Amino acid sequence: MSSGIVIIPTYNEIENIESIVRAVFSLEKTFHILIVDDNSPDGTAQKVVELQTEFSEKLFLEVRKKKSGLGTAYVHGFKWALQRNYEFIFEMDADFSHNPKDLERLHEACLNGADLAVGSRYVIGVNVVNWPLSRVLLSYFASVYVRMITGMKIMDATAGFICYKKHVLETINLDKIKFIGYAFQIEMKYRAFAKKFNIQEVPVIFTDRTKGQSKMSGAIIKEAVFGVLSLRIKKFFNRL
């Protein structure tokens, strides 16, 4: 029996895809994987199709027409996973910035009472390896900003390494998710917080990718800054 489905959004992850798939399948617990690829020009999806001949019953692929953002890729994956009745649904990056071994710790946290377990870099100090100082500061102060505006007690608001229990994703109206970049991560946590789900942070070490490139951009930062304010206003008017 599987311990859940790990959704991995990909855009140009040819250098990482095979090793991340193998790393997840070599864990003690059994996880299934869904790759949501945005028609990566580098052939990421074709590599997944090759790997499916080896892992036919536990590796799944959804290919979308074009690059449409991390948030909509996850929403697509969540709907896919809910239709197949997975009890635990995970978010993880393709590039090893999240250590696949921590999937087991996130799963344990959800087995022990959390509705949502967040792999968090900032529970005790700052656990980020190899990011330039500017990116660490941006990420850290983004979380401070989110805490100030929203009142959520989460130390790592933009974390993208998460285990959701199925009922969380069934309760949050996925069709209402507005953000497509990393603001999506804040929005998901805020909607779960507004529904009073038990959110637990599990300390993890985040290591910057050594292969491929981040898709971070100015537009993504702008979306997060204004997005948090708009979420707070919506909650105030009970329209979240």
Ligand SMILES: Nc1nc2c(ncn2[C@@H]2O[C@H](COP(=O)(O)OP(=O)(O)O[C@H]3O[C@H](CO)[C@@H](O)[C@H](O)[C@@H]3O)[C@@H](O)[C@H]2O)c(=O)[nH]1
């Ligand atoms: N399908 C799809 N996947 C995407 C897209 N944009 C990014 N991805 C995938 O989403 C994952 C994360 O993207 P990165 O671009 O590597 O993220 P990062 O800069 O390392 O950002 C990290 O920090 C953010 C802020 O703290 C986090 O929000 C994010 O999850 C991640 O941990 C990778 O697997 C990447 O291929 C997209 O438009 N479409």
